[in-house]
Amino acid sequence: MYARFGDLAKARNVFEEMPRRDLVSWNSLISGYSANGHWEEALEIYRDFKMVGLKSDSFTVSNEGLDCFYQMKRDYGIEPRIEHYACVVDLLSRSGQLSKAEKFIGSMPLKPDASIWGALLSACRACGETKIAERVSQHIMELELDDPGYYVLASNVFAALGKWDQVKSIRKSIVARGLKKEPGRSWIEMGNKVFAFGSAEKFSEHYQEIRNFLDELAALMSKEGYAANVQYALHDIEEDEKRDWLCGHSERLAIAFGLLKTDPGTPLQVMKNLRVCRDCHTWTKFTSKLMKREILVRDANRFHLFRDGSCSCGDYW
Structure with a gap:
């Protein structure tokens, strides 16, 4: 539960405090680190798992990668x-x-x-x-x-x-x-209330405030070297329209709203029903650095923890 919510510290604490750890416990921790982009830690935990003597199952082995794929049948008798x-x-x-x-x-x-x-x-x-x-x-x-x-x-x-x-x-x-x-949707919880945003949605009461803030942020980002990658505006339209379309992606609206409505330094957690596009991923890295915020985005594939201009996935997702 903690790993799925992106809180690996608490997940690890619960694991360490367990008087007895079974296969499910190990699998949960390994997959939790993997889903959050911490590949080396996931492999280290997997190696620790092998040392305790429990027999691997197919779920555990899938965390080891290409080498383990070829070891599955040979060493563990598991059919891929x-x-x-x-x-x-x-x-x-x-x-x-x-x-x-x-x-x-x-x-x-x-x-x-x-x-x-x-x-x-x-x-x-x-x-x-x-x-x-x-x-x-x-x-x-x-x-x-x-x-x-x-x-x-x-x-x-x-x-x-x-x-x-x-x-x-x-x-x-x-x-x-x-x-x-399925249309792109993102949501953020603040003050025990959930605020949802749709891609290019202009009907929210906060829309104009958010877009004004995004324009200000874009000016700051351009000075830091950010340039919108318009190939991810997946419509046959003009360049300026593509840049505008990217600004309307739902996760940007949700993140901008969170930045506007929370105190400086407050971590943000945003959920998204689709995969984050590469340009939004780059944009969020710049935002985390410029605004000095920790931003956790859970998309359809995995967790992305943005901090000081980098992401936990290592730009590999």
């Missing part, structure tokens, strides 16, 4: 499941080994699902790899999923690469299948 293959694909993809990841998928004894293709597609977007992205997108379309999220991911990849014909084709497929994209 689809989520373990997804971890390997994600690991190879994030390290830039996109061709190797694609070949690994082709060698899988299990049929690749959306999580497998989605991990590779996300990396294609980050690396600007269009050829593999087109092949992966086709695999995703062939799965005929009920979840629009992966179709949106494919659309966003091509939008970021400026390939608007592919974007239109995918969006037409989404409409034809009767699927609807």
Whole structure:
């Protein structure tokens, strides 16, 4: 519970005070550190776990990475499941080994699902790899999923690469299948009250105050070297409109509101239903440094703890 809320200190205290630690206890602590971006600590805890003599299960082993994947069956007699293959694909993809990841998928004894293709597609977007992205997108379309999220991911990849014909084709497929994209929402709790914000939402009573503050903050950020990465404004519009669109992303509205309504130095905690885009991630790093605030953002993938211009994920998520 504490780890899911981003409070690793309390999570670790509870763990240390336990008179007896079972497999679930170890798994919870390992996954908690991993979800919050503390990879080295997660691996260190995993090594401590192996020393106590408990037998690993499939959940524990997935925290060790590529080496443990190959050790699973050999050393522990555990047959890898689809989520373990997804971890390997994600690991190879994030390290830039996109061709190797694609070949690994082709060698899988299990049929690749959306999580497998989605991990590779996300990396294609980050690396600007269009050829593999087109092949992966086709695999995703062939799965005929009920979840629009992966179709949106494919659309966003091509939008970021400026390939608007592919974007239109995918969006037409989404409409034809009767699927609807979940709108971006972020919320922040203050004074036992939850304040929610939608992307580009202009109907909040606080909207104009927030936008004025964002404009002031943008002027300060530009002096520190921040420039909006408009490739993450996933619409075929003019450059100025793209910058304005990015300012309307829901997490920025929630963070700005928190900065306006809390005392200086107060930590902020923001929740988001979708994955934080890379430009918002950079923006929040600058904000944490300029405003001297600790900002915890929990998106659909993991926790991001921003402090003094850096993030706990190490820009690797």
